[in-house]
Amino acid sequence: MYYAKLESEGYEKEATLLQLEEKITGKSAVVGIVGIGYVGLPLAVAFATAGFKVLGFDIRQGNVDSVNRGRSYIADVSDDSLLAVVTRKSLEATTDKSRLKEVDAICICVPTPLTSTKDPDLSYVIHESEAISRYLRPGQLVVLESTTYPGTTKQVVLPKLESSGLRCGVDFYLAYSPERVDPGSKDHNLKNTPKIVGGIDAQSTQLAQLLYSQIAGTVLPVSCPEVAEITKIFENVFRSVNIALVNELACLCEKMGLSVWEVIEAASTKPFGYMPFYPGPGIGGHCIPLDPYYLANKARQLDFHTRFIELAAEINEQMPYHVVYRILEALNDRSKSLKGARVLVLGVAYKKDVEDTRESPALKIIQLLHEKGAQVSYNDPHVPQINVPAGDMKSVELSKECLASMDCVVIAADHSCYDMGEVASRARLVFDARGATRGLKHDNIVRLGE
Numbered sequence: 001m002y003y004a005k006l007e008s009e010g011y012e013k014e015a016t017l018l019q020l021e022e023k024i025t026g027k028s029a030v031v032g033i034v035g036i037g038y039v040g041l042p043l044a045v046a047f048a049t050a051g052f053k054v055l056g057f058d059i060r061q062g063n064v065d066s067v068n069r070g071r072s073y074i075a076d077v078s079d080d081s082l083l084a085v086v087t088r089k090s091l092e093a094t095t096d097k098s099r100l101k102e103v104d105a106i107c108i109c110v111p112t113p114l115t116s117t118k119d120p121d122l123s124y125v126i127h128e129s130e131a132i133s134r135y136l137r138p139g140q141l142v143v144l145e146s147t148t149y150p151g152t153t154k155q156v157v158l159p160k161l162e163s164s165g166l167r168c169g170v171d172f173y174l175a176y177s178p179e180r181v182d183p184g185s186k187d188h189n190l191k192n193t194p195k196i197v198g199g200i201d202a203q204s205t206q207l208a209q210l211l212y213s214q215i216a217g218t219v220l221p222v223s224c225p226e227v228a229e230i231t232k233i234f235e236n237v238f239r240s241v242n243i244a245l246v247n248e249l250a251c252l253c254e255k256m257g258l259s260v261w262e263v264i265e266a267a268s269t270k271p272f273g274y275m276p277f278y279p280g281p282g283i284g285g286h287c288i289p290l291d292p293y294y295l296a297n298k299a300r301q302l303d304f305h306t307r308f309i310e311l312a313a314e315i316n317e318q319m320p321y322h323v324v325y326r327i328l329e330a331l332n333d334r335s336k337s338l339k340g341a342r343v344l345v346l347g348v349a350y351k352k353d354v355e356d357t358r359e360s361p362a363l364k365i366i367q368l369l370h371e372k373g374a375q376v377s378y379n380d381p382h383v384p385q386i387n388v389p390a391g392d393m394k395s396v397e398l399s400k401e402c403l404a405s406m407d408c409v410v411i412a413a414d415h416s417c418y419d420m421g422e423v424a425s426r427a428r429l430v431f432d433a434r435g436a437t438r439g440l441k442h443d444n445i446v447r448l449g450e
Ligand SMILES: NC(=O)c1ccc[n+]([C@@H]2O[C@H](COP(=O)([O-])OP(=O)(O)OC[C@H]3O[C@@H](n4cnc5c(N)ncnc54)[C@H](O)[C@@H]3O)[C@@H](O)[C@H]2O)c1
Pocket: 034, 035, 036, 037, 038, 039, 040, 057, 058, 059, 060, 063, 109, 110, 111, 112, 124, 127, 128, 145, 146, 147, 148, 179, 180, 181, 182, 183, 285, 286, 287
């Protein structure tokens, strides 16, 4: 009645806004999550657990079927939590985009990869914006969550949505809110990691803030989508640059006969102005290796050269080559050539305790070892099989016999389930690229950064 009265008095815009606000606070709003992968599925479960009806959209029938059966394919989402919301019909997945009409708020969580020449590939975002614009109706809020360069929401998504004939800030609302999940982390989650939102206009920001405050402990509004977009990339550039710095220090410590691990431990005692980062075989996942290129590319369009970003990427991308060189050296010291050597790689996920192998440096190490003629096998309890240029590989059982039969065991991801003492006592040679054996005194261990 109240909304009808507002509309009849010419306050359509106010009526649309108030109606959506009321639906969100009353949890009667239907939330659509487009792309139910690493980012989208936890988000869908969070909204459904908070009491919203959620529709998850994906182009992969396998993902849709798994969700509807209550079977999780993302380590951070337990089967129990998924099954609970699916059973009470709070979460349903579909490939049918026409059902976008049913939702009040849409969160876009599709991939933003790089092209083969490391340029931003926005094809998923563009394709999805076109799909949304086909079904857009007054009173909907659209939020882009995919990581991207500043300007995407306003310059790419907004025109696609307005091609529907509806106007942002009047008929629908649009904002950017970056996902900041830390895959595999037990400490950080949606509840205790502040969410940033930046809308195209004040109403869009207000609605996005209201939506996310239903599932996040803190929601921080910023002045525009561009600030939210660049903040996300800056966070990842910060990690990339600091990891590169410590990787460079690790290589220097090797030359100086010092242990980078001891240096980091000592530096970490400083209670201010320092934060530890750790060296490793390289960077992986869908964020740190990719996101900085999004910003570098955007900067180039403005005749600006982001030197830190490119230098960090260069150093980090060299690390798998450095690791293979150190393995070759360690074998050489034992009068063994890498060619023909039996090498077992432990952990092919890009980091500890996750199953994600995207951009994993372990895959590059395996490829390089193959190219040098090594007989490579791998074990990863989270990753049953991988595809590398040499073909498909299956995770081997990590038995005492297996460890003892290897010329070198390489620790590429230090999963918690590995007993490093057992590995070091069975293997002839261990190359530890993660500092996971620190504290062990075996003389068959060679470490990155020492
Ligand atoms: N993985 C992370 O840790 C992380 C963290 C923060 C931000 N991000 C960003 O979030 C975005 C998504 O990353 P992700 O890791 O969840 O990727 P993902 O590949 O795990 O998930 C994306 C999902 O989108 C689906 N999809 C692709 N095109 C679609 C379409 N047109 N319609 C519907 N579904 C479609 C895919 O099938 C897939 O299931 C990226 O921009 C990424 O940079 C990722």
